[in-house]
Amino acid sequence: ELAGRMAERAVDVVKFFMKQGQILKPGDVIDADTAELVAAEFGHTVRRVAESDIEEGLFDIADRPEDMLPRPPVVTIMGHVDHGKTSLLDAIRNANVVSGEAGGITQHIGAYQVEKNGQKITFIDTPGHAAFTAMRARGAQVTDIAILVVAADDSVMPQTIESISHAKAAGVPIIVAINKIDKPSADPQKVRTQLLQHEVFVESMGGDVLEVEVSATKGTNLDKLLEAVLLQAEVLDLQANPNRTAEGAIIEAKLDKGRGPVATALVQTGTLLVGDIVVAGNEWGRVRALVTDRGDHIKEALPSTPVEILGLQGTPQAGDRFAVVHDEARAREITEYRQRKARDKAAAKHAGQRGSLEHMMSQLQSSGLKEFPLVIKGDVQGSVEAIVAALDKLGTDEVRARIVHAGAGGITESDISLAETSGAVVIGFNVRANPQARQAAEAAGIDIRYYSIIYSLVDDIKDAMSGLLSPER
Numbered sequence: 001e002l003a004g005r006m007a008e009r010a011v012d013v014v015k016f017f018m019k020q021g022q023i024l025k026p027g028d029v030i031d032a033d034t035a036e037l038v039a040a041e042f043g044h045t046v047r048r049v050a051e052s053d054i055e056e057g058l059f060d061i062a063d064r065p066e067d068m069l070p071r072p073p074v075v076t077i078m079g080h081v082d083h084g085k086t087s088l089l090d091a092i093r094n095a096n097v098v099s100g101e102a103g104g105i106t107q108h109i110g111a112y113q114v115e116k117n118g119q120k121i122t123f124i125d126t127p128g129h130a131a132f133t134a135m136r137a138r139g140a141q142v143t144d145i146a147i148l149v150v151a152a153d154d155s156v157m158p159q160t161i162e163s164i165s166h167a168k169a170a171g172v173p174i175i176v177a178i179n180k181i182d183k184p185s186a187d188p189q190k191v192r193t194q195l196l197q198h199e200v201f202v203e204s205m206g207g208d209v210l211e212v213e214v215s216a217t218k219g220t221n222l223d224k225l226l227e228a229v230l231l232q233a234e235v236l237d238l239q240a241n242p243n244r245t246a247e248g249a250i251i252e253a254k255l256d257k258g259r260g261p262v263a264t265a266l267v268q269t270g271t272l273l274v275g276d277i278v279v280a281g282n283e284w285g286r287v288r289a290l291v292t293d294r295g296d297h298i299k300e301a302l303p304s305t306p307v308e309i310l311g312l313q314g315t316p317q318a319g320d321r322f323a324v325v326h327d328e329a330r331a332r333e334i335t336e337y338r339q340r341k342a343r344d345k346a347a348a349k350h351a352g353q354r355g356s357l358e359h360m361m362s363q364l365q366s367s368g369l370k371e372f373p374l375v376i377k378g379d380v381q382g383s384v385e386a387i388v389a390a391l392d393k394l395g396t397d398e399v400r401a402r403i404v405h406a407g408a409g410g411i412t413e414s415d416i417s418l419a420e421t422s423g424a425v426v427i428g429f430n431v432r433a434n435p436q437a438r439q440a441a442e443a444a445g446i447d448i449r450y451y452s453i454i455y456s457l458v459d460d461i462k463d464a465m466s467g468l469l470s471p472e473r
Ligand code: GDP
Pocket: 079, 080, 081, 082, 083, 084, 085, 086, 087, 088, 127, 179, 180, 181, 182, 183, 214, 215, 216, 217, 218
């Protein structure tokens, strides 16, 4: 490897060592000082780099404003179970196939694209906020717009509220789709009023959140919903530079018997080409083929295009970011570094306690940030409200609690991933975490605190917060 980096023949390096009386076999390791001496002997200048420099420049290459072009919006559908997320995704897809690609067999690759008024819209095919936040926890922010589905024959439910919290935490604008308006028992007005209580102010109530009454099964107003998406996208002024190497996120990945590792990537900037060398999470590979959700093989994928990548050496994870690099050596260097880091992290996992009160205090103190992020779950809505009110009162000019999410019900995996992305501690009041949530919390090093007396809960938080107050001078 040293020979390679100096662009010298390996045999010359081995000979040099022999002259010094040292016999080396390929794969033997020499220390950095020796390497530096050898490099100097061969007439090379050495630049020492830190481990963290290995990934430098991989992401976020600066673009010039004049190179930026509009790109399609990426949409995620969220909402309570049975309110019609899947039905809506299916209905939109069936009604709006990208023109010119008719006849292709639709396949589930994790995202699809439709066309409306000559403009493309990308939909993430996994509904719900859990997947959305799990991806965010891994570093990928792919969603531009969240469609919040609420069934008009039901009401705002726990997962509706969770979806609102998750979208807000990500800073993603919401469009409300009031679904099932074909039902005789539908009461859209009730939904609007309930949403007010969760600080979602729809247009017809004087707010600025776009809303559309739809029926997924009857296909009513799907056009209007897509128009609302395009309108919101225009406001967001979404842009990317297509004339550069691609970057983006992995949405799904699997090991296919016939095709090997297959990863669905969402290109977020640049253009991904067949033949590109891609680094995705801990894996890399040369793009052998790009396949769309219509099963078409394409040569290049533009920004906001979801596409299957064939040719990776292994399966990355959903939420991993990907980037194109110039040569295989760099791809190897980065992925080896990451695999090493992943192993180290796994070893250190039990020591790490990202979401513990103590760790959070020192984090916040060193960052100078005076907010105390919390995810609060309680047995009944009444007690949750009482806790939130009590914590609000604790706030001073210097420090205050920031409630990332508060709701009734047990602690779920989705609460943990929300805590992970927002650096929050999870609090359970007369509720427990389910096994999946406990596992996720342990894996992520998130602290879950259980209480059954509001007074002691508030006291603990007060103590933690007073540790945050700047010492008197
Ligand atoms: P999800 O859990 O949010 O993905 O909800 P689904 O899409 O699975 O829908 C739940 C149920 O509601 C299914 O039985 C659907 O057929 C039904 N459903 C969904 N949308 C509508 C609608 O617009 N009108 C009526 N009447 N039923 C709907």
